[in-house]
Amino acid sequence: xxxxxxxxxxxxxxxxxxxxxxxxxxxxxxxxxxxxxxxxxxxxxxxxxxxxxxxx
Amino acid sequence: xxxxxxxxxxxxxxxxxxxxxxxxxxxxxxxxxxxxxxxxxxxxxxxxxxxxxxxxxxxxxxxxxxxxxxxxxxxxxxxxxxxxxxxxxxxxxxxxxxxxxxxxxxxxxxxxxxxxxxxxxxxxxxxxxxxxxxxxxxxxxxxxxxxxxxxxxxxxxxxxxxxxxxxxxxxxxxxxxxxxxxxxxxxxxxxxxxxxxxxxxxxxxxxxxxxxxxxxxxxxxxxxxxxxxxxxxxxxxxxxxxxxxxxxxxxxxxxxxxxxxxxxxxxxxxxxxxxxxxxxxxxxxxxxxxxxxxxxxxxxxxxxxxxxxxxxxxxxxxxxxxxxxxxxxxxxxxxxxxxxxxxxxxxxxxxxxxxxxxxxxxxxxxxxxxxxxxxxxxxxxxxxxxxxxxxxxxxxxxxxxxxxxxxxxx
Numbered sequence: 367x368x369x370x371x372x373x374x375x376x377x378x379x380x381x382x383x384x385x386x387x388x389x390x391x392x393x394x395x396x397x398x399x400x401x402x403x404x405x406x407x408x409x410x411x412x413x414x415x416x417x418x419x420x421x422x
Numbered sequence: 423x424x425x426x427x428x429x430x431x432x433x434x435x436x437x438x439x440x441x442x443x444x445x446x447x448x449x450x451x452x453x454x455x456x457x458x459x460x461x462x463x464x465x466x467x468x469x470x471x472x473x474x475x476x477x478x479x480x481x482x483x484x485x486x487x488x489x490x491x492x493x494x495x496x497x498x499x500x501x502x503x504x505x506x507x508x509x510x511x512x513x514x515x516x517x518x519x520x521x522x523x524x525x526x527x528x529x530x531x532x533x534x535x536x537x538x539x540x541x542x543x544x545x546x547x548x549x550x551x552x553x554x555x556x557x558x559x560x561x562x563x564x565x566x567x568x569x570x571x572x573x574x575x576x577x578x579x580x581x582x583x584x585x586x587x588x589x590x591x592x593x594x595x596x597x598x599x600x601x602x603x604x605x606x607x608x609x610x611x612x613x614x615x616x617x618x619x620x621x622x623x624x625x626x627x628x629x630x631x632x633x634x635x636x637x638x639x640x641x642x643x644x645x646x647x648x649x650x651x652x653x654x655x656x657x658x659x660x661x662x663x664x665x666x667x668x669x670x671x672x673x674x675x676x677x678x679x680x681x682x683x684x685x686x687x688x689x690x691x692x693x694x695x696x697x698x699x700x701x702x703x704x705x706x707x708x709x710x711x712x713x714x715x716x717x718x719x720x721x722x723x724x725x726x727x728x729x730x731x732x733x734x735x736x737x738x739x740x741x742x743x744x745x746x747x748x749x750x751x752x753x754x755x756x757x758x759x760x761x762x763x764x765x766x767x768x769x770x771x772x773x774x775x776x777x778x779x780x781x782x783x784x785x786x787x788x789x790x791x792x793x794x795x796x797x798x799x800x801x802x803x804x805x806x807x808x809x810x811x812x813x814x815x816x817x818x819x820x821x822x823x824x825x826x827x828x829x830x831x832x
Contacts, residue, residue: 370730373791374740374802380787381747381766381803383780388754388763 454749461756462676469759473497473510473541477523480539481508489605495521496600507605510541513593514686516585517670517761518544518679524597526567526606533567533606535598540590544679546670546762549583551776556580558587562594567602570613571595574620582664582774584622585686592685615685622663623687629654630695633711651711660714665692666769667708669751669805670761677759696810704817706810709800713807715769716800719792726793732801740802748805767804 477499478486485502492498496511505528512521525537538559543550553559558580565571571591573579579587592615602608629651636648659665665688674680683690699707709716723729732740751764758764768785771777777785791798800807 367730367733367736370732370736370795373787373794373798377784377787377791377803378743380780380784384766384784385750385754385764387779388758391763392754392758392760 458749458752458756461753465756465759466677468757471521471542473521473523474499476541477508477510477539480523480541481525496597498600498604500605501525506536507601509597509601511593511597511600513589513591513596514679514681515543515545515589516549516583516681516689517546518674518677518759520545520586520589520593522590522593522597524594524601526598526601528606531566532608533602535562535565535567535594538562538594544674544760544762545586545589546765546770547778548770548774548776548781549586549664551778552583552664552774553580553586553590555776556583558583558590565598567598567606568608568611569598571598572613572615574618575613581662584663585665585681585689588618588685589681617684617687619687622658623691625654625658626663626665626688626691626695629658629712630691630699630707633707634699636711637705637707648711652717655712655714656717659712660717660773663688664770664773665689666714666767666773667692667696667806668765668767668769669748670755670765672806672809673752673755673761673764677756677761679761697813700810700813700817704814704821706807706814709807709810713800715767715772716797718772718789719797719799722789722792723796728794729796730794732795737801741808744803744805744808747803748808751805767806768799 473495474486474488474497478484481501484504486499486508487502488497489500489507490496490498496509499508499510500506501508506525508523508525510521510523512519514520519542520540521542523539523541524535525539526533527536558578561578565576570576571594573584573588573591577587577591595615599610599612603610632647632651632654636644636651638644639647671693681689696706696708696712699705747766751766753764755761755764766784768781768788771781771785788799788803791802795801
């Protein structure tokens with residue numbers, strides 16, 4: 367039972383860590399309001415090539 | 423391997439402890455439900471993105487003039503001084519709606535897709551990473567606005583993120599074709615997307631059929647069917663389609679993120695198959711046979727050969743724990759209107775090997791647990807299993823009530 371308890375507690379901590387990470391993400395999303403991500407490199411002659419998408 | 427008959431039941435199968443004295447449990451449950459409803463309402467009110475502002479930030483130096491009077495998507499903008507049009511339109515992804523802004527430019531041969539911007543999505547980070555790494559987005563650069571924009575036709579999908587790829591493509595298609603007709607005044611010459619029912623869908627249906635056979639037949643045929651389902655669940659539902667059911671799917675349904683049958687039949691096959699088997703036969707066929715992560719845990723357990731037992735008190739507490747964890751997850755999901763943010767399961771990451779931050783630790787920890795405790799994740803942490811088993815239990819209660827009433831009436 368000790369092993370099970372230890373494993374469960376470790377997992378519980380990790381899940382709460384995930385919630386914390388998600389909460390941080392949530393705080394970031396609301397005020398900025400911009401999740402803009404250029405999907406493709408602009409195939410236009412007047413703009414530079416950008417074939418790697420920017421992450422938000 | 424995947425038969426629950428020789429394994430301990432999931433957490434949801436155990437009876438709840440009876441509460442005594444003041445009904446704290448009832449009060450807590452009432453507060454929890456009220457907070458969930460409040461989070462849902464707040465999330466729905468707050469989740470009204472200002473796409474026009476996003477677009478202006480994405481296109482600095484351009485003057486955008488709105489040229490439609492729509493109150494909901496799609497929105498159309500002209501770019502002052504240029505023969506460009508920007509359209510914002512949406513499609514259906516795996517986690518919910520995807521919104522893209524597309525800039526189309528008039529050319530001698532009609533028009534070209536000059537630029538595309540993702541303005542909002544509800545996909546799991548793992549799926550988006552998979553699309554990035556699969557160079558999915560690059561294929562749109564310079565596409566003609568009269569192209570079909572259909573996955574499997576002129577757009578290549580990415581294995582393990584097919585639904586997201588289809589959703590993104592449909593959002594782009596809606597935007598580009600609207601711009602082509604309304605602004606560039608082009609005649610529609612593109613194909614309309616038809617029903618998507620191909621090999622993937624047929625394989626999923628076959629897996630459900632085999633799972634039913636394996637559940638009912640105890641002879642050789644049943645054994646082979648069970649083995650085929652185990653392999654199929656791991657390879658097809660897991661690694662190929664990455665279509666494990668997760669808390670995000672359940673929350674998405676509550677938020678109205680239900681994809682169209684025409685474009686996403688796999689989602690419907692999965693939901694109808696899983697819920698249908700519960701309603702019609704009282705069996706949670708997903709957890710018993712089709713969950714690919716269960717197969718992975720069983721394999722881990724076979725490798726280690728260690729079977730640590732969980733006593734009934736611990737299992738009962740685990741049930742409460744899963745409810746509590748899923749409550750926190752649902753609060754996050756409802757507040758953000760983003761199902762992937764609260765979905766703490768390791769499934770998507772397991773089968774795509776793409777993840778962010780702490781997800782990299784949840785997956786190995788759950789596998790480590792499975793080495794010692796059979797179906798460690800299923801029994802102690804999985805919200806989907808618990809909820810599906812709760813539906814099974816509810817069905818059983820309803821049936822019992824009906825039979826009691828019927829026997830009382832005779």
